[in-house]
Amino acid sequence: MRKTVLITGTSSGIGLATVKLFAENDWNVVATMRNPAAGGEFAGHNNVLVVHLDVKDLASIERAVVAGIECFGRIDVLINNAGYGQYGLFEALSREDIQEQFDVNVFGVMDVTRALLPHFRRNKGGLVLNVGSGAGLFALPMIxxxxxSKFALEGFSEALAYELASQNIVVKLVEPHGGVNNTNFSERSAESSAKDDSLTAYDGFVERTQAAFGSMTASRTICSGDVAKVIFEAVTDGTDRLRYLVGDDARGFIRAWDEMSNADYVQFMRSKFSAEG
Known part of the structure; x- marks a missing residue:
């Protein structure tokens, strides 16, 4: 009997690659997105159901879950993939910008997860996989x-994993880092970049930071398909492992976070954006 996975944010990038990989491996897939018209390539696939779901709209979440269960009988796995990155100096960001970032990356994940937990408990098991980020382990300026939001997702996921183990429900985190090619993540982040021309005191810092980010972007070596493969592995490996990292650590951020003392780690990160760096 085929298992069924519900995935959010599947119109492009990691979400789209994940839908394709699960469908190719004989899973039923509830591919959710804000604009279902973007899922036209799945027309005729009897194991893929394209459904509208906006993680900020509780009614759309409930409808998508019901539609998935009605179509395939049950849902075994939830992959919370939908998200975006707000770019810009904190002082330039509005309260509305802050609310939007958390509505999508944190509260949306919580709402979709909450909608599926009663179904998982009735089924005596399930799996929740949240797509995190290296930026939930180490922090960078301008984001x-x-x-x-990703640090919040880390804490929520780990705490939830301890709770849901009592219900035979596994929680996992896949954490892309080092940048991912062939997604529209950077483009959306650029579109939402906060600007305030009065904040000239930051000009030198912003220039250095943008140059550092430019070199980071140029060194990206993984694609959305690579992340999808790790997501599939995490879902199917039969373990209760919590974290899976995927990416190129050429910048050394993960190694510094994992191996250095806190003081050395902070100094290492500061050096990347200092006047001397």
Whole structure:
């Protein structure tokens, strides 16, 4: 009997690659997205159901879960993939920018998860996989809101894993880091970049930071398909392992976070964006 996975944010990038990989491996897939018209390539696939779901809209979440269960009989796995990164100096960001970032990356994950937990408990088991980020382990300037949301997702996922183990429900985190090619993540982040021309005191810092980010972007070596493979492995490996990292650590951020003392780690990160760096 085929298992069924519900995935959020599947119109492009990691979400789209994940839908394709699970479908190719004989899974039923509830592919959710804000604009179902973007899922036209799945027309005629009897094991893929394209459904509208906006993680900020509780009614759309409930409808998508019901539609998935009605179509395939049950849902075994939830993959919370939908998300975006707000870019810009914190001082330039509005309260609305902050709310939007958390509505999508944190509260949306919580709402979709909450909608499926009663179904998983009735089934005596299930799996929740949250797509995190290296920016939930180490922090970078100019993306303070994105880091804050992903740090929140880390804490939520770990705490939830301890709770749900009592219900035979596994929680996992897949953490891409080092940048991922062939997604529209950077483009959406650029579109939402906060600007305030009055904040000239930051000009030198912003210039250095943008140059550092430019070199980081140029060194990206993984694609959305690579992340999808790790997601599939995490879902199917039969373990209760919590974290899976995927990416190129050429910048050394993961190694510094994992191996250095806190003081040395902070100094290492500061050096990347200092006047001397």
């Amino acid at each position: 303070s809101l994105y880091c804050a």
